[in-house]
Each structure stands twice: as structure tokens, then as C-alpha cells.
Amino acid sequence: MISFESVTKTYPGPRRSAADVVAVHDTSFNVDTGTITVLAGSSGCGKTTLLRMVNRMVAPTSGRVQINGDDIAHMNPVQLRRKIGYVMQHAGLLPHKTVAENIAVVPRLNGATRAEAKRSVDRMLEMVELSADMADRYPAELSGGQAQRVGVARALADEPRILLMDEPFGAVDPLVRTGLQQQLIDIQHELGTTMLFVTHDMSEALRLGHEIILLAKQGRIMQQDSPTRLVEQPANAFVENFLGLNAAEKALRTRTTADGRTMVVDAHGRPAGFLEQA
Amino acid sequence: MNVIQETINWLVSPQTWSADGHDMIARSLEHLQYSAIAVAFAAVLAIPAGWFMGHTRRFSGVIVGITGAARALPTLGLVTLFGLLLGIGLVPPMIALVILAIPSILASTYSGISAIDTSVLDAARAQGFTTRQLIARVHLPLGLAMIVGGLRSAFIQVMSTAILAAYVGAGGLGRFIFLGINTQHTAMLLGASVWIMVLVIVVDVLFGTIQRFATPAGVRRLNATTSAQSSAG
């Protein structure tokens, strides 16, 4: 379990005279082991700041973060990072290393031999469904979706128990994104990794999260719940707004088509899809 | 310490500077004059050529080739070559100096003009600028700083190379160095070297100031990272 205990982060203002920026204010929550927890909220609400507290890329100004009861402030940050996977928006692949070398980075940093690292690379490429001949390509030769897959493969290569993801699928097109999301769900199911996933896209949050934490400015928690409960019982107007539940345009209706199927249409009568028995 | 003391003595001695002594003032002016003439000749050739190439944006390969080769061109080789071919006097080293000054002026004019955003030119044309106005109001202000930068590099390099010109019998400040070497007059050798360094650095700083004034305020920050590539010689 990862627990955030009253964490606060203030950054110095952009200019010396300017006031300090409070990115996160007195936020506490837990992330259960073996689940996907999604931090959702608009841009600038402190998601990235909270995420980076876990691998000590950001040090809380006050409060503490514990992993399984151990305060990470007492751990060596470099060693800690090698045990925690991290995926960022544009994959952040090292441009001078091939796909295989990128995936092998953490195993090698952790002392794996070349042969061991090679086995990890093969296993990970298979897991993210990239063909083996991708291994020798450089990041500049990959599509956005492929780069993200490599990013995920790299983060998971040394089988970390925790994976941090910062809007990893934000820059890929919707079709590819859906594929990547499904793949992530499958991988998490298979490995049981504890995942903390940041997004500003509510549909992504609902799709991926076992647990969703909806944040307002300065990392204030508006609601922490399962996707179902979040939609069924929004705690307040903020949550309703974020989900778009009270927006008239989001209202969906059904209509029976000529061939007898049930079609879902939006407020403007445009088709959104067909209804199937859940 | 002894040598340093002697050098200082030589530098502060009236004999060094006065017309009836070594006349370093006249020699310094002569040195600057030679350099200015060489750079002026080079500029007359290189600025229009660089302007044309920069405007058409088609000769970047030629520019890269010329500046690359110029970097590897040994100045002493050029000076002795022309000295041997054309005999002793001012003309042979002057040809060498002009040749050496051309590449940096050509390259900087080229980049100064070609770096002007095409959208700026299009906008100016759309506003009804004639070609003459385009040159005066757009090219000149935007390209000037780069061109002055090129003149600066050229001038510094020519001043340095003009020292070597004394090796083949031309005048200027290099004469004291070779006189010092040949007569083992260490104080003169060191003193003249110090004085040349001071003079070159003063000229460089002066040019730097002109360059700053020649830069429109909005472009100043941009150019701070690309200009001032004066060259040792």
C-alpha cells in the first residue's frame, strides 16, 4: 500500500517577489496494493506533483509518503526509482538508445547481465505486443503508439511492484489509446502491479480505475470511490460537473433501429453506438 | 622577473612611442590602416555576394564549403606564397589579407540575410514596400548586426595575420616582433606582443559595442547566441 499522509508541496514563486505556488495542500489518501488507482482532475490541480512524490522526484514540503509502512524519505532515491516504474506522456524514451536498450535500462541499472536483460526485453516486447524486429529501432523511428508501448515495457521490465503513469496515453489518437488502455488492464491483471495513473480524461479514468480519486485545485480530494459509485453517487456538484452528468448535451437516449437493435443517440440525435446486454 | 621589468620599461619608454624612436604610434596606425583597407576590399566583394546568395537562399552548400576550407587555410602559407610570387612590399600580403577576410564576411552576410524570416519579407511586400525600401527598412536593420559581426571577425583575423605579413617584409606592428626575434631583443619582442594583444582586444571590444548598437532591440537576445565568432590567426 502507498499512503499519502497530509502531503503539501509549495514551489517558490516564478519571481522573487511573487507569492509561493501551493501545488498540493494537505492531501491524504491510500493506494491499495495490486489495484489501479486513478488520479483525475483538470490541468494544474497537482496530479503530477502527487505522482512524483512516490519516487522522490518531488519532495513534499510537509507530510510524508509511505510504501508498505516505510517512510520513503529514509530511502535512497536512486535505488527507490529503480524499483518503481514510471511512464510519461511522450514516453520519454532515451533518443540515443534502441528500443531494446531502452527496455533494458532498469534491469541493467539493477545489475542484470546482458543475457538476463535480453530475456527481459524479449518478454516485455511480447507483453506489449511489439514484434521482435522493433528491438533495434531508435525512438525517432516509432509511431506515438509504439513509443508508448515501449515506454510501458521499459517501466515494467524489471518487474516493479509499483507503476506510476503520468497521462501516458494523452498524446496518441483515440483508436490507439483504446487499444493501449485495454492492454494496460490486461497487463495489470496478469502481473498484479500496483498502479497509480494520472489523467485529466474522465472516460479514461472510468475505464481503467479500480479506484478513482477526483482532485480539485491544490490536490484537494473531491471524491475517492470506485467508478460505479462515483457515477451513481457523485459526492458534490464539482464531481457531477467533472463527470458531465448534469450537462444537457451529455444526456443519451435510446432508439430502436429498423433491424430491431437498440441504438444510443446523444442530445443532438447523433448515434453514439448500440446497446448490448451487459 | 627581470624580463618582465625590462618589458615594462620598454613599453613605458618615450623612445618606444616617439617619432624619432620606434614610433609605435605610427606603426599601430599603419597596422590598423592596412587591416581596414584589406577588410574594406573584402567587404566590397563579399557583402554583395553574400547578400545575393542569402536572398536567393540557394548557395548554402557553397557557403559551408568556403567557410570550412577557410578555417583550415594556413595564413602563414598564404602570406609566404604571395610574398614569394609577388615579391617584397605591401601588395602581396594585402592580397593574402583580403582573401582571408572574405569568408567570414561572406558567411555572416549570407546568414544575416537568409535568417530573415520569409514571413517578414512577405508582410513587408504586402504592405507595398518597393525593393529599395525592402533593403533599407527590412534587410539592413535585421541583417546589419550579423554583417557587423562578420566584419568584426574579419578585422580581428586580418589584424592577427598582418603581424605575419611583416615576415615577408611588410610594415605594421609585426616588424617589432621579427626585429625582436632577429636581434634577440627580448624586451621589444615581449613588449610589442603585449601591445598588439591590447590593441586587438580593444578593437574587438569596440566592434562588439558597435555590433550591439547595430542590433534592433528585439533581435538582440536572439543574436547573443549566434554572433561574435572572431577568429584566431
Add this chain to the structure above:
Amino acid sequence: MNWVTNNLETILSALGWHVALSVPAIVAALLCAIPLGWLAHRLPRYSGPIITGSGLLFAIPSLPLLILLPVITGAGMRDGINVVIALTLYGIALLVRSVADGFNSISSETRLAATALGYSGGRRFLTVELPLAAPIILTGLRVVTASTIALCTVGAVLGIPSLGTLFTDGFQRQILAEIITGIVLTLGLAGLFDGLLVVLGKMLMPWQKQVA
């Protein structure tokens, strides 16, 4: 041509000296410029003075510098070490900026990724930052190599052997072929080294060609 075949030994000796003086200077300049350029990159506040200072250093004429250096180093005026030191200084002056530019060109995203992966400071510098800065440093190094090989000839007027000796000797003995040989060899040597650097760059930075 006759002169060349009759004086191969002189030519080869001059060439040997030239390489012996310029290569150490190029290597030393690179080794000194990397930490300096890295500092200019890490401390933006000092990068202005560092870059301006090196520009000023490069403006200093070579012959006076060669004459004054022995006063500081204590070496004899005809000692090749003076040429090596002077050329190293010029090389540093040119390279510092390339090195700083190289490190500045690394995207903050790549830096972040390296930190998140768990690179320690030293390892990150050697295996991530330096390789990523290398293409721009190499461009600077090619400039330095050409100008170092050209500048190396100046020492000849003080009696320090190099290809420049062919100029001074050729001028004094009125042998045109000797001077031309010197110029051709200087340009050729610069071209050869440049080619070697390009090949080396292609070998060490295979990710570059795909990007370009």
C-alpha cells in the same frame, strides 16, 4: 613534384611534428571544454561571462600569444609545448560554447525520464547527457580540428617545427613548391581529420542518421 620526391624526409618530418603538436592540443581542448561547457550549461548566470571570455580569448593573435606563453610557463620559446598550450587555449575558446549548446539541447523530458529510471548522477552524465550532447560537440570539434591544424603552422616563424616550416623554409630559400606542398598538406591533413571525425561520429552515434 621534383622537389617533393627529393625532400620526402623533410616533408614527413614536418608532417609528423604537425600531428604531434596538434592532436594533443585538440584532445586537451576537448577534455577541458567539456567540464567548462557543462558548467556554463548548469550555471546559466555564468554562461554569459564564460562564453564572452572565450570569444575574447579566441581573438588574441597567435604569434604574440606564442611569444608571451613561455614567460608564464617557463618553457623555452622554441619548445613545442608552447604551441600545444596555445592551440589548446584556442580550442577551448571555440569548444566551450558547443559543449554548452550540446547540453542545453537535451530536452527536459529526456532528463526527467533518466531521473525517473533511477540513473545516478555520474552514470547519467556519462551514459545519457554526454552522448546526447555529443552531436553538437562533434560539430564544434570539427571546427576546432580544422582551425588547430591551420594555426599550428604559425609556430614555424619562431622555429617550432610543423608543416609551417615548409612555408618559412620555402620563403627563405625561394622554393615555391615547398610552400605549395605545405598548404596542400595542411588542407589535406585537416580534411583527413575531418573525415575521420565524421566517420567516428557515425559509428558512435548511430541514432543520428535515422533522426536526420
